[in-house]
Amino acid sequence: MVRRAIEVKVESTLDNCCPVTTQMMSEDEAREVALIFDALSDPVRLRIFSIIAAQKDTCSCHLEAPVDKSQPTVSHHTRILARAGLITGEKRGRWTYWQVVPGRLDLVANLLRSEAPRAKR
Amino acid sequence: MVRRAIEVKVESTLDNCCPVTTQMMSEDEAREVALIFDALSDPVRLRIFSIIAAQKDTCSCHLEAPVDKSQPTVSHHTRILARAGLITGEKRGRWTYWQVVPGRLDLVANLLRSEAPRAKR
DNA sequence: CATACTGATTGACGAATATCAATGTTAGGG
DNA sequence: CCCTAACATTGATATTCGTCAATCAGTATG
Numbered sequence: 001m002v003r004r005a006i007e008v009k010v011e012s013t014l015d016n017c018c019p020v021t022t023q024m025m026s027e028d029e030a031r032e033v034a035l036i037f038d039a040l041s042d043p044v045r046l047r048i049f050s051i052i053a054a055q056k057d058t059c060s061c062h063l064e065a066p067v068d069k070s071q072p073t074v075s076h077h078t079r080i081l082a083r084a085g086l087i088t089g090e091k092r093g094r095w096t097y098w099q100v101v102p103g104r105l106d107l108v109a110n111l112l113r114s115e116a117p118r119a120k121r
Numbered sequence: 122m123v124r125r126a127i128e129v130k131v132e133s134t135l136d137n138c139c140p141v142t143t144q145m146m147s148e149d150e151a152r153e154v155a156l157i158f159d160a161l162s163d164p165v166r167l168r169i170f171s172i173i174a175a176q177k178d179t180c181s182c183h184l185e186a187p188v189d190k191s192q193p194t195v196s197h198h199t200r201i202l203a204r205a206g207l208i209t210g211e212k213r214g215r216w217t218y219w220q221v222v223p224g225r226l227d228l229v230a231n232l233l234r235s236e237a238p239r240a241k242r
Numbered sequence: 243c244a245t246a247c248t249g250a251t252t253g254a255c256g257a258a259t260a261t262c263a264a265t266g267t268t269a270g271g272g
Numbered sequence: 273c274c275c276t277a278a279c280a281t282t283g284a285t286a287t288t289c290g291t292c293a294a295t296c297a298g299t300a301t302g
Contacts (some may be wrong), residue, residue: 024172024187037167041159042260043151050146068147070262075280077260093278094278096196101259105233112230163290181249191292196250198290214246215299 034107044069045077047098052087057097058120060089157229160205165190166198169219173208179220181210 011092025033040046044067051066052058065076078098086105087098146154161167172187172241173179184195199219202208207226208219 010215023171023175025168027164027168030167030171034167035157038162041162043148043154043155044260046151046158047146047148050144050151054144061277069260071282072263073261079280091268096279099299107180109230109233110235110291112226115140165290182247190290191249192249193293196292200250212249212298217249 023120027059033108033111036084036086039086042077044073045081048077048079049086052081053099053100053105057099060096087097123182148154154232157207160201160207163198165194166202169198170202170207173219174221174226178220181197181219199213 038047047067048063051063058076060071060078063078064071067074069077078087078089083087085101087099089096089098091097161170168188169184172184180197181192181195181215184199185192189199199210203210204208207223209222210217210219212218
């Protein structure tokens with residue numbers, strides 16, 4: 001039984017940047033934040049994410065039926081969610097299991113907060 | 122000096138729906154939430170929003186230069202942000218002033234929270 | 243009114259995206 | 273080994289999206 005983590009490059013400089021409501025975002029910052037929102041901007045992707053988030057471990061093969069999409073389509077969407085750092089995949093045997101990346105969603109939520117009580121690190 | 126509010130239809134059933142992390146989203150719910158994230162999924166739109174959010178009142182004519190886009194493009198983006206219920210426009214004389222819709226962003230942030238301590242109403 | 247100005251709308255165009263059939267790849271199971 | 277199952281990748285297609293030039297609609301000012 002081989003376990004191989006799926007690499008996700010999260011070049012996040014998001015941990016120490018301001019909420020979107022205090023001052024104008026830089027071009028770079030906007031690009032990075034937009035990538036995350038973009039991952040959540042598709043209904044099918046949102047539903048896939050909510051399935052993964054509602055469980056500990058979700059096999060890819062259990063995603064196709066609920067959203068009624070083909071296997072390549074589901075694979076496409078999980079890739080985008082992973083690229084945004086929202087989920088991580090782990091290959092166990094023939095199956096790939098997905099989990100949400102803890103804290104990533106809260107980080108996004110904090111970006112949206114009106115006041116700025118962000119926990120440092 | 123005529124004051125005319127710009128109508129924004131916010132057919133939100135979002136106030137009493139679960140975070141995206143507790144159970145699978147319905148198709149309808151996903152469609153509505155995706156609309157909001159979609160509004161925030163473009164770098165230019167994010168920067169426009171951050172400018173508006175950082176001030177009380179922002180004239181449309183003060184948006185073009187910072188993001189370096191044409192007037193129709195800026196108008197296009199403000200329309201999408203308004204459609205998502207994130208900003209409201211008010212026409213005063215020749216100028217249109219934009220403000221963030223208070224609470225709307227927090228509502229979105231709450232959708233992303235892992236736990237679900239949502240203030241009722 | 244005539245002119246200038248703000249900004250919304252329309253039309254066009256290139257780029258990006260969602261989708262799936264077909265194919266490739268890797269991992270068991272016989 | 274060969275076959276099958278799970279998933280990724282590729283290629284193709286239809287649709288959506290971001291952008292701007294051109295135009296239109298409303299408003300102030302002389």
